[in-house]
Amino acid sequence: MIVTTQKPLDEILDFISPYKYILIAGCDGCTQPPRSIKEAETLSQLLELGGRQRNKEFTFKAITVVKQCDSYLTATALKPQLDDVEAVLSLACGLGPQTIAELFPDIPVFPAQNTHFIGMEEREAGTLEARCAACGDCLLALTGGICPVARCAKSLLNGPCGGSKNGKCEVDPDKDCAWMLIYERLKQQGKLDLLKEIRPPIDHQLSGWRVRP
Amino acid sequence: MASQEVPVWVGEVEEVIDEASGKVYLPPCQIACPLGEDIQRNNGMIALLPLDPGEASRQIIEIGDEIYEKNPLFPICSYICGLCEKDCNYKDQTGAVRRTLLLRFLAEYYLSYLKTKPPIAAPTREKVAVIGGGPGGLMCAYTLSKKGYQATILERNSELGGALRYIPQYRLPQNVIGTTLNNLLRIAHIEVNFGVSMGDGSKTLDNLKKDGYKAVFIATGTPIPRPLTIGKEQVTGADLAGVMFGLNLLYDTNQGKVSPQLFKGKRVIVVGGGNVAFDVARTARRVGGDVCLVCLECEDKSCKDGIPADLEEIEGGTEEGIKITYSRGVEEIIGEDGKFQKIKCPRCTSVFDESGFNPELDRSDVIYLEGDVLLVTIGQALERAFFQQEGLLDERGRLDIDPLTLMSNRQEGIFIGGDVRRVGFAAEAMRDGVVAAESMDRYLNGKDLKAGREKEYKAAAIPKRAHYKPQPELMWAPVEERLNIEPFEPFEKGFTLEEAAAEARRCLCCGPCVSCKACIALGLRHGSPKIEVDEDACVRCGNCAFYCPYEAVKLVYPGAASFDLVYCKGCGLCVAKCPAMALKLESWERERISALISKLSSEMEKPKILVFRCQWGVFPPLDGEFSKNIRAIDLPCAARVDILHILEAFQKGVDGVLIAACPEEDCKRERGSREAQRSVAALQERLGQIGFQERLHFCTVAPRCVEVFDKELAQFSQRIADVLAKEAT
Numbered sequence: 001m002i003v004t005t006q007k008p009l010d011e012i013l014d015f016i017s018p019y020k021y022i023l024i025a026g027c028d029g030c031t032q033p034p035r036s037i038k039e040a041e042t043l044s045q046l047l048e049l050g051g052r053q054r055n056k057e058f059t060f061k062a063i064t065v066v067k068q069c070d071s072y073l074t075a076t077a078l079k080p081q082l083d084d085v086e087a088v089l090s091l092a093c094g095l096g097p098q099t100i101a102e103l104f105p106d107i108p109v110f111p112a113q114n115t116h117f118i119g120m121e122e123r124e125a126g127t128l129e130a131r132c133a134a135c136g137d138c139l140l141a142l143t144g145g146i147c148p149v150a151r152c153a154k155s156l157l158n159g160p161c162g163g164s165k166n167g168k169c170e171v172d173p174d175k176d177c178a179w180m181l182i183y184e185r186l187k188q189q190g191k192l193d194l195l196k197e198i199r200p201p202i203d204h205q206l207s208g209w210r211v212r213p
Numbered sequence: 214m215a216s217q218e219v220p221v222w223v224g225e226v227e228e229v230i231d232e233a234s235g236k237v238y239l240p241p242c243q244i245a246c247p248l249g250e251d252i253q254r255n256n257g258m259i260a261l262l263p264l265d266p267g268e269a270s271r272q273i274i275e276i277g278d279e280i281y282e283k284n285p286l287f288p289i290c291s292y293i294c295g296l297c298e299k300d301c302n303y304k305d306q307t308g309a310v311r312r313t314l315l316l317r318f319l320a321e322y323y324l325s326y327l328k329t330k331p332p333i334a335a336p337t338r339e340k341v342a343v344i345g346g347g348p349g350g351l352m353c354a355y356t357l358s359k360k361g362y363q364a365t366i367l368e369r370n371s372e373l374g375g376a377l378r379y380i381p382q383y384r385l386p387q388n389v390i391g392t393t394l395n396n397l398l399r400i401a402h403i404e405v406n407f408g409v410s411m412g413d414g415s416k417t418l419d420n421l422k423k424d425g426y427k428a429v430f431i432a433t434g435t436p437i438p439r440p441l442t443i444g445k446e447q448v449t450g451a452d453l454a455g456v457m458f459g460l461n462l463l464y465d466t467n468q469g470k471v472s473p474q475l476f477k478g479k480r481v482i483v484v485g486g487g488n489v490a491f492d493v494a495r496t497a498r499r500v501g502g503d504v505c506l507v508c509l510e511c512e513d514k515s516c517k518d519g520i521p522a523d524l525e526e527i528e529g530g531t532e533e534g535i536k537i538t539y540s541r542g543v544e545e546i547i548g549e550d551g552k553f554q555k556i557k558c559p560r561c562t563s564v565f566d567e568s569g570f571n572p573e574l575d576r577s578d579v580i581y582l583e584g585d586v587l588l589v590t591i592g593q594a595l596e597r598a599f600f601q602q603e604g605l606l607d608e609r610g611r612l613d614i615d616p617l618t619l620m621s622n623r624q625e626g627i628f629i630g631g632d633v634r635r636v637g638f639a640a641e642a643m644r645d646g647v648v649a650a651e652s653m654d655r656y657l658n659g660k661d662l663k664a665g666r667e668k669e670y671k672a673a674a675i676p677k678r679a680h681y682k683p684q685p686e687l688m689w690a691p692v693e694e695r696l697n698i699e700p701f702e703p704f705e706k707g708f709t710l711e712e713a714a715a716e717a718r719r720c721l722c723c724g725p726c727v728s729c730k731a732c733i734a735l736g737l738r739h740g741s742p743k744i745e746v747d748e749d750a751c752v753r754c755g756n757c758a759f760y761c762p763y764e765a766v767k768l769v770y771p772g773a774a775s776f777d778l779v780y781c782k783g784c785g786l787c788v789a790k791c792p793a794m795a796l797k798l799e800s801w802e803r804e805r806i807s808a809l810i811s812k813l814s815s816e817m818e819k820p821k822i823l824v825f826r827c828q829w830g831v832f833p834p835l836d837g838e839f840s841k842n843i844r845a846i847d848l849p850c851a852a853r854v855d856i857l858h859i860l861e862a863f864q865k866g867v868d869g870v871l872i873a874a875c876p877e878e879d880c881k882r883e884r885g886s887r888e889a890q891r892s893v894a895a896l897q898e899r900l901g902q903i904g905f906q907e908r909l910h911f912c913t914v915a916p917r918c919v920e921v922f923d924k925e926l927a928q929f930s931q932r933i934a935d936v937l938a939k940e941a942t
Contacts, residue, residue: 034752038793
């Protein structure tokens, strides 16, 4: 999933304070939990309360979009809602505001989320952790399904480094050493041989800025 | 939401069929109870007893009335039965919910009310006879009376109760039997003819037919004590002075015919390993004996040859100084000058084999146990002659009965059940009585005796829970008091109201809601849990399935979430966690709560405080100083707390919102309280970003803790008053 966190309400209030009629657009897509209609309504109520503290009155309309990164879906969902709307607040990842800005260049659009990484939820701990660095040259087949690019602090392809201590990473004692995890996993699978092969650096051209499907 | 106008006892329980297995789906306790008492429902109602003692006792009587419908002997069962506890899902966690003590708690209130309980409608139908006034016969007569038949019990003794009269009074007080049975006769219009024996030249079944009885239930029990045998032969020496049957000691003691010092200075040996043997041993101990018990079975209860008596009996007996000799048979009773002196006890190497009870003795390993009195308590048998005369036995001399209908295969209209059919617990005999009554009713109406009666059950699994509360210890009077001060008074301490409520609350409500409906009966919800899914709104995120503590939700792509309402207990956690607002929980729909928030907000004075609280908490009424500016909304669990409702309350002019959840260890759901706390904490953080954090407070209040709740309310009220004062300046 794409991992996002809510922007502080103060920051959002600063964005929207020049406007009165605001559309809050949720996104049913990739986050956990999805920033769907409930978050859109919650945010509208919080901003209304926050506006009251600033002696500012807003009128919000809360909707949700199946996937804001899809311009067709976003256009269909937003178009009928835009009468009188002076600004749009997007609950999607960084893609949402960009899609909307491109579709409706006359209307200012603001992000209500900070987008962090592609990650997973550690439900018991209640945290979200990075798992994929979108490097464009996936090597999970060689690393027992554990991504060193996303999970090693140095993104080493031939780890571990000397900073691995008791299975933890030197940058944070709470952080598992990705290469220790890889070693254990490969050992479990009887594939430790894979570690003997030296891997060349990632070809960053592959991640690039544009690819053909 | 609690609405007090809803009358109690709406919400008749319904049977649920488990779709996968086609079996009747119930909590294991209810399946274990031979009478199918609605144990989960009773527990729910006890846990939710009102705080006011007067109101509580009214509700207790109502619960009692409901149990009485199924089991008018429940005050007696509350002293001697515990079959449901053996199958309680909690047993493997921290110990079964103590249903027996809970039932006794209800019975203590109910017995004093019983005298004023109105009788049922007078019988209008045919005369039916019940031979034997023990638990089986009584239940049969009661059930027949309820169906409108004129039931007459023929009892050989001068009082009713059958085998109950053998149970020592320290376990079952005689006045409990007396009050229960006398009132049962009155309430159910049951006639009793005392001193009537069957067979042996006295009455026959033909006589009864001629007297106008259209059907007969025979529940004569097993009044004949079994003698000691070895192989097929009786053990020699049974006629020595000092050798007697334990059963006779029990009966005589209850009749007051035994001197309190009968066995003083005497060494008493009890033979037998069942609960009755322990009754005998502990009775002998109470009349001064130095008691030792010898049994074939071994000490390890978990193995096939383990001692059959209940652990409580073994522990209690040992505490009282009874010495137990395990794995020994009795080969010979040896005396001197016609007086009992000792028994010869070879080692028992195996009690049961594939054929059943078939003890094997190692005659090379023998000990002798010396004593003055030998009490033989190794089981009882029926009066075979009567059944023989009436032609009710098969070629091998066994009762020939259809096990489903309990009708004799030899004679139509004759039904047989209880211990006489198969020695068991009182409640099992009672079930036979109920089964026979149903058969007799069908028989007399010319209906199929068997149709629809064979049922299979599936026991509900244990719901997940974060904490399992410890089982309360049994409180027994000290041994000294038990043996010397009040030897025949019950020594087990019962529950107080608060103890009962706390213990009932341990119940995990394993069974399906529709076969419980305690919440509905108490007016806490309008119907059985019902979750509606708006399939268009559902975003297939799976949060509902993840959070559901009861595995009631399935998410199969590409479909929307679907609920199996048999498993759903309506806590509302899924609704609170649904990011798409696609779920609706009946009785706590968003619109309904919104309307309630508007209404409550408009009737409050400033500073307006709204409390969301768990219905399982049992709170005092918001009166006195709280009546003007505090209102509460009861939720099925704190899990249903919805951040949108909290925000809506602020929008509608509420000044402060207090969430009163149960502490995590008291929460009936696996993570209801914890998730509520998490959601509220996340909201609080965001409220903090706009200077509103003071207005929201999450607290935990243990159920029925009035002081804690009042204190939280007072503190929060003060805090909100301060916030408002500060804002005004």
